[in-house]
Amino acid sequence: xxxxxxxxQSLIVQKGGISIINCAYENTAFDYFPxxxxxxxxxxxxxxxxxxxxxxxxxxxFTISFNKSAKQFSLHIMDSQPGDSATYFCAAWGGTSYGKLxxxxxxxxxxxx
Amino acid sequence: DxxxxxxxxxxxxxxxxxxxxxxEQHMGHRAMYWYKQKxxxxxxxxxxxxxxxxxxxxxxxxxxxxxxxNSSLLNLHLHALQPEDSALYLCASSLRTRNEKLFFGSGTQxxxx
Numbered sequence: 001x002x003x004x005x006x007x008x009q010s011l012i013v014q015k016g017g018i019s020i021i022n023c024a025y026e027n028t029a030f031d032y033f034p035x036x037x038x039x040x041x042x043x044x045x046x047x048x049x050x051x052x053x054x055x056x057x058x059x060x061x062f063t064i065s066f067n068k069s070a071k072q073f074s075l076h077i078m079d080s081q082p083g084d085s086a087t088y089f090c091a092a093w094g095g096t097s098y099g100k101l102x103x104x105x106x107x108x109x110x111x112x113x
Numbered sequence: 114d115x116x117x118x119x120x121x122x123x124x125x126x127x128x129x130x131x132x133x134x135x136x137e138q139h140m141g142h143r144a145m146y147w148y149k150q151k152x153x154x155x156x157x158x159x160x161x162x163x164x165x166x167x168x169x170x171x172x173x174x175x176x177x178x179x180x181x182x183n184s185s186l187l188n189l190h191l192h193a194l195q196p197e198d199s200a201l202y203l204c205a206s207s208l209r210t211r212n213e214k215l216f217f218g219s220g221t222q223x224x225x226x
Contacts, residue, residue, distance in 0.1 A: 032213040043117075043203050044156065089155050093213040100169065101214030101215060103155035 004092050006104025018030050019077040021107045024076045026071065029103075031094035035064065035075050038106075047088075048075070080111045086111035117218035119204050122178040125224045128194060134221045136187040136204030144210040145187040147179060150220070156203055162187060163210045194225045 005024045013019045023033075032051055036044035050057045050064040050073065057064045063076040077084055090104040117138045126132050136145065143164050148156035152162055161169035162181040175197075178190040201220040207213070 034213070036217075041219070041222070043119075043123060043205075043219050045217065049214075087153075100158055100161070101156075101213075106153070106155055108153075 004090060004102050004104045006090050006107060008107060009105065010108040011110070013080045013109065015082060015111055015113050016082065017080050017111075019080045019084070019109055019111070020074060021088055021090070021109070022072065022074045024070075024072045025092050025102075027092070027102075028071070029094055030092040032092070033066065033073050034091050034093070034101075035062075036089045036091060036103075037082075038089065044089060079090070080109075080112045082113050085109055085111050087108050117206055117216050118205055119202075119218035119221050121221055122219065123222045123224075125226060126191065127226050128196070130194075131190070131192045133191065134189040134202055134204075134223075136189075136218055137185055138206045138216070139185055140206065140216070141184075142206035142208050142216070143184060144207045144212070145181060145216065146205040146207075147187070147189055148205060148217075150201040150203055156217075160189075161210060168210060174215075184209075191220065191223075194223075196225050199223055199225045 007022050007084050032047035035047045037047045038044040048059050048062045052068050061078045066073045088107045091101045120135045145162045147159040150156040158171050159173045160179045167183045176193050180188040203220045204218045205215045208213050
């Protein structure tokens with residue numbers, strides 16, 4: 001019930017294309033869904049986050065789409081750039097798990113020039 | 114200052130050594146976290162401190178000993194580690210444990226020989 005399932009494991013996109021990463025959760029008590037970006041040798045950095053009362057949130061080239069009834073959310077990266085090449089983790093927070101982020105398994109994104 | 118600073122960045126230790134990892138933040142955050150991350154995996158929570166008191170221990174072996182001397186500082190003392198403990202150790206902080214916005218440090222890459 002505490003799992004967050006993320007797909008795909010890896011993604012290759014051409015520069016200028018759209019990158020889409022999907023996550024699904026089971027625990028309906030989760031009330032905060034962040035995406036983290038991690039470069040090699042660095043810690044995860046918060047990229048964008050959404051709460052379940054909102055269906056979409058956009059920050060620059062990054063958009064989260066949230067489907068509460070399906071218990072799914074996704075990250076869209078528009079106009080993908082080589083500098084976006086990193087590992088992306090979705091996560092969930094809340095319910096009985098305050099103090100604990102539940103992470104997805106991660107997606108390695110490679111953007112080719 | 115929105116940084117979480119971790120030292121050292123790299124550490125190599127033998128199985129009989131004693132070493133410590135250090136984490137510092139000056140954002141006024143009262144929740145601090147230790148995570149362990151293996152290559153190509155998501156971070157796994159180890160410990161949570163809230164107001165300098167240990168609030169969550171995720172059944173971590175006693176060879177890992179956390180300490181929170183004050184609200185800005187978090188240590189992880191290591192003793193008699195095993196080669197399988199080699200990983201990236203990440204520190205994070207948030208305003209409170211019920212505040213979901215975590216700031217991660219860059220981590221300490223630990224190798225146990």
